[in-house]
Amino acid sequence: DQQVKQNSPSLSVQEGRISILNCDYTNSMFDYFLWYKKYPAEGPTFLISISSIKDKNEDGRFTVFLNKSAKHLSLHIVPSQPGDSAVYFCAAGDFGNEKLTFGTGTRLTIIP
Amino acid sequence: DSGVTQTPKHLITATGQRVTLRCSPRSGDLSVYWYQQSLDQGLQFLIQYYNGEERAKGNILERFSAQQFPDLHSELNLSSLELGDSALYFCASSPDPGGVNYGYTFGSGTRLTVV
Numbered sequence: 282d283q284q285v286k287q288n289s290p291s292l293s294v295q296e297g298r299i300s301i302l303n304c305d306y307t308n309s310m311f312d313y314f315l316w317y318k319k320y321p322a323e324g325p326t327f328l329i330s331i332s333s334i335k336d337k338n339e340d341g342r343f344t345v346f347l348n349k350s351a352k353h354l355s356l357h358i359v360p361s362q363p364g365d366s367a368v369y370f371c372a373a374g375d376f377g378n379e380k381l382t383f384g385t386g387t388r389l390t391i392i393p
Numbered sequence: 394d395s396g397v398t399q400t401p402k403h404l405i406t407a408t409g410q411r412v413t414l415r416c417s418p419r420s421g422d423l424s425v426y427w428y429q430q431s432l433d434q435g436l437q438f439l440i441q442y443y444n445g446e447e448r449a450k451g452n453i454l455e456r457f458s459a460q461q462f463p464d465l466h467s468e469l470n471l472s473s474l475e476l477g478d479s480a481l482y483f484c485a486s487s488p489d490p491g492g493v494n495y496g497y498t499f500g501s502g503t504r505l506t507v508v
Binding site: 283285287315317322323324325326327330370372380381382383384385386 | 395397399426428434435436437438441449451483485496497498499500501502
C-alpha cells in the first residue's frame with residue numbers, strides 16, 4: 282500500500298527554468314510533509330517542509346505547495362541550477378505516528 | 394558530513410549469513426530510524442528507537458532486529474540473509490521522537506549485497 286506516491290520517476294529541465302516535482306498521498310491523517318534531496322552515494326538531506334495548516338512554504342529558490350483537498354503537494358525550484366540534479370523524495374507523517382512515509386523518488390536532471 | 398555515521402559503507406556476504414550494521418546518530422539526537430531502500434523503491438521504514446526504547450515498528454522482517462545502546466548508537470542485525478535483502482540501509486536521527494520540527498538527518502547508508 283503506497284501511501285505516498287511520486288508518479289514521475291524522472292524529470293529533465295533546462296537550467297534557469299522552473300522544476301516542478303509532484304507528490305500525491307492517500308492517508309488523510311498525514312499532517313506534515315517534507316522534501317528530501319539525495320545525491321549518489323549520500324544519504325537524503327532535508328530540504329523543506331510544510332504542515333497541513335499551511336498551503337505554501339518558501340525557502341529561497343524552493344517552494345512547496347500543499348493542496349489538502351486533492352491530497353497533493355508539489356515542490357517548485359526556481360531557477361533550476363545544475364547542482365539541483367538529484368533524486369527528490371517526498372515524505373509525509375502525522376503527529377500521532379512518528380515515522381515518516383517516503384515516496385519512491387523523482388530523479389531530476391538539470392540540462393545546462 | 395551530516396553528523397550521522399554509518400558503518401560499514403559496503404558489505405558483501407553470502408546467503409544464510411548474519412551481518413550487523415552500525416549507526417551513530419548526530420550529537421544530541423535521541424531518535425534513530427532505520428530505512429531500507431531496494432532497487433527502484435522508496436525508503437521503507439523498518440524501525441525507530443528513542444532514547445534506548447523501541448518507539449515504532451514498520452515492515453521489518455522477523456529475521457531482522459535492532460537495538461539502541463546507552464550511548465545512543467544503534468545496530469541493525471540481519472540474519473539468514475537472502476538475495477532479496479540486498480539493498481541500501483539508511484540510518485537517520487532526529488532530536489525529538491517524531492522528527493516533526495527538524496526532519497531527519499540521514500547517514501550515507503550501508504550498501505548490502507547478498508550473493
